[in-house]
Amino acid sequence: MSKAYVFTEYGGPETQTFVDLPRPVPGPGQLLVAVHAAGVNPVDWKVRAGYLRAVLPLTLPAVLGTEVSGVVEEIGDGVEGFGIGDEVFGALPLAGGYAEHALLPAQTAAHKPTAVSFTDAAALSVSAATAHQGIDRLNLTPGATLLVNGAGGGIGVAALQIARDLGVTVIGTASPGKAEFASSLGATHVAYGQGVAERVAAVTPNGVDAILDLVGGDALYAVAGLAVDKSRIVTAVDPTAASELGGDYFQVAQNGEALAPLAELVESGMLDPHVTKVAPFTEAAMALTAVEAGHSLGKTVLKVR
Structure with a gap:
């Protein structure tokens, strides 16, 4: 059996609970990963709340979590480039990360x-990848001025x-506490x-x-007028x-080729995921509550093993 943290129906935190599930079996194109760490992201509670079920419905109960790191234990048919015992990280298709074992698509x-x-690796597949791809879309040049709206979390x-x-x-x-x-x-x-908007304008009058x-939402509309060119407003949420x-x-493109350069940046010291909270797996509820409330500074990760 494999312990997992799931939500049993769409709704609030009261739908979350630990359960024992059969150890997953990898299908074609999948890796069975013994999860060492799982990233905690705002999308996790948004999935639980049902915000995405119209486009990506899940069979309930569903395991929370969208990014993991760990060790490959089994390999499904058709997988190339990975072997048993490899240390890997990657993104999951909407759910499955808060668990002792996860089925990770080899392509992600x-x-x-x-x-x-x-x-650190568990903080890259969603947060750092979203940041990297969002900035890449803006094609910024040295000397340009960028406003990151919501800079205190993992992506920011x-x-x-x-x-x-x-x-x-x-x-x-x-x-203010993140200044x-x-x-x-x-x-x-x-x-x-x-x-x-007035406070930003005081910093950059032009x-x-x-x-x-x-x-997104009102927070985006509040600052949108500061953009000299509205076509250069990129949002990952609205x-x-x-x-x-x-x-x-844009939605983050989840593929291994996009993740490898991020790991290299971390390895070189150029990118620090700033995992400021490492919570034991048993405290998954508290970790997700803090992220949902917007109180987390930097990135929160669950230590599963």
């Missing part, structure tokens, strides 16, 4: 460098570093909430060249706002 998996910890932390290393001037909106943290990553911190939005504003919505 990458080899974990020995020098990169399991906890990666985005600040990636943009900084491109020679971009970075402004990040986050709660020192954002500044340590080379960004100018601006507190979010009422009056945020507006910003681009916006990477990780919040397709409706992107359409109305004339910006761009």
Whole structure:
């Protein structure tokens, strides 16, 4: 048997519980991974709440979690490039990560460098990949000004570093308590909430060249007017706002080829996932609650083994 943390129906945290499930068997194109660490992301509670069930319905109960790192225990038919005992990390198709064993599609998996910890690797497949691909879409040049809307979480932390290393001037909106943290990553911190546009304008009176939005909704509309060119507003969370504003919505492309360069950046020291909270698997509920409440600083990861 394999212990897993699931939600039994769509709804709030009260639907979450630990269960013992049969050890999964890999199908064609899959790796059975003994999970060492699992990333905790906002998308996890959004899946549980049912926000994505219209497009990606799940059979309930469903295991929470969308990114893992661990060791390959079995290999399904048709898999090439991986062997039993390989240390890997990767993204799961919407669910399955909060568990002792996970079925990881080989096409979304990458080899974990020995020098990169399991906890750091578990922070890359969703958060860092989203940041990297979002910034890539903006095609920023040195000297440009980027506003990262929602800079305090795992995606924002990666985005600040990636943009900084491109020679971009970075402004990040986050709660007041995350000011020192954002500044340590080379960004100018601006507190979010009422009056945020005026506070950003005080820092950059001529507006910003681009916006990477990780919040959506009213928080995005509040700062959208700061973009000199609305087509250079990229959001990872709000397709409706992107359409109305004339910006761009994207979903992270989950493939191993996109993940390998991120692991190399971590290995070289150029990217720090800033895993600021490593919670034991038994505390999955508390870890997800903190992320859902927006109180997490940096990235939260569950240590499964």
